Amino acid sequence: MTGADDPVLAALRPWLRPGRAKTILLAVSGGPDSRALLHASAALRPAVPLAVATVDHGLRAEAADEAAAVGRAATGLGLPHAVLAWRGAKPASGLQDAARTARYRLLTDHAALLGADLVLTAHTRDDQAETVLMRLAAGSAPAGLAGMRPERELAPGLRLGRPFLGLGKAALVGWCEAQGIPFVRDPSNADGRYARARLRSVAAALAAEGLTSTRLARLAARAARDDEALRQATGEALDRMLLPAQGGTVRLDGTALSRLPEAVALRCVDRAIDRAGGNGHRLERLEALVLDVLLPALRLGRPMRRTLAGLIVSADAAGTVTLLCAPPRKNAGPAAPATGLLGNEDPPAYIGDA
Structure with a gap:
């Protein structure tokens, strides 16, 4: 099971090469993607130490037995295994996002305990x-x-790595079946209460219209390439326009800001908000502030003043943009989610995530 023409092993092999990591933690559930990750890693017999962890979210009665089955498989392959339990009260809403947050926290803590510097998950195309x-x-x-x-x-x-991101799930299911590796299917992955499961139920219809997983993954790769260019351009632009701080404020050269492409200007203000200690804000509100108010004011040489993300954002007639903390408001409520401008790098969760 070490053939060079095996696509599963070929995808995984670069992550297990000597010098890639000191210790690797495999995040493994009972599903076919995860079980492929477990057995393929063991088959490649890397020089780097491997450990296995299964997160039990405590949301299904079967989860404990499934975690124990992964433990038996890992032990049979000569790999140490730990069950990481998500304990405590579970939220009434936003359960899957909370589960994802808990999963990565548990994996991070366990990796620290082991001295691991790389966690591998089995997310697919x-x-x-x-x-x-x-x-x-x-x-x-x-x-x-x-x-x-x-x-x-x-x-x-x-680091978190996803070696199977270029492989379709069917390839991993077929690989497990060909090797006689047992796996389970988490029923929550087909639970219509969750958006990811609802999208999965219409995947065949979308594919028939040309919106295949391959094309969507190609879109993601192109967007990532463009995003990296924008990140670099934003960093360079922000370095040029930052002015000396005064009294805990963040100050920008508004004239330089107003000359930037709008996509870069948005990102510069977003980063400036972060530097100034701003809290969560939505992309739509950032766009309204920057595109509809701030940039027009700077181009016309007019002062402006608005609040966003717990900050006062202002510009004077000379073109200096200032961001400083706003006085706390009574009954302000919770902060909005962070802007989607830079993108949440975790997938919207479902319970069966590796």
Whole structure:
């Protein structure tokens, strides 16, 4: 099971090469994608130490037995295994997002305990396509349409990798079946209460119209490429226009800001908000502030003043933009979710995520 023509092993092999990581933690559930990750990793017999963890969200009675089955398989392959339980009260709404947050927190904590510097999950091209569709439905900017990245930072000194992001789920199911590897299917992945499951139910109809997982994944790759160029342009532009801070404020050269392409100007203000300690804000509100108020005021040499993300954003007649913390408001309520401009690099969750 180490043939060079095996697409599953070929996708995984670069992640297990010597020097890639000191210790690798495999995030494995009972599903076919995860079980392929487990057995393929063991088959390649890397020099780097491997460990296995299964997150039990405590949401299904069968989950404990499934985690135990993964443990037996891992032990049989000579790999240490741990069950990471998500304990405590579960939210009445936003359950899957909360489950995703808990999963990555548990994996991060366990990786730290092991001294692991790389966590591998088994997200597939189908997961990527569903993520892109969910972002599209939510009105995301191109950064969101870039979907999941093959690799990103999970915590300082810890990377998250997705070696199967270029493979369709069917390939992994077929691989497990050909190897006689048992797997389970999480019923929550077909639960119509969740947006990801609803999109999965219409995948065949979308594919018949040409909106295949391959094309959606290609869209994500193109959006990621463009997003990286915009990130670089934004960093360089912001470095040029930052003015010396005064009294804890962030100050920008508004004349330079007004000459930027709008996509870059939006991102510069977004980063400036982050530097100034702003809280969550929606992309639509950022666009309304920057495109409809701030840039026109700067181009006309008129002062302006607005609030966004807990900050006062103002421009004077000389073209200096200032961001400073606004006085706290009574009964302000919770902060809005973070802007979708830069894109959430995690997939919208479903319980069966590896």
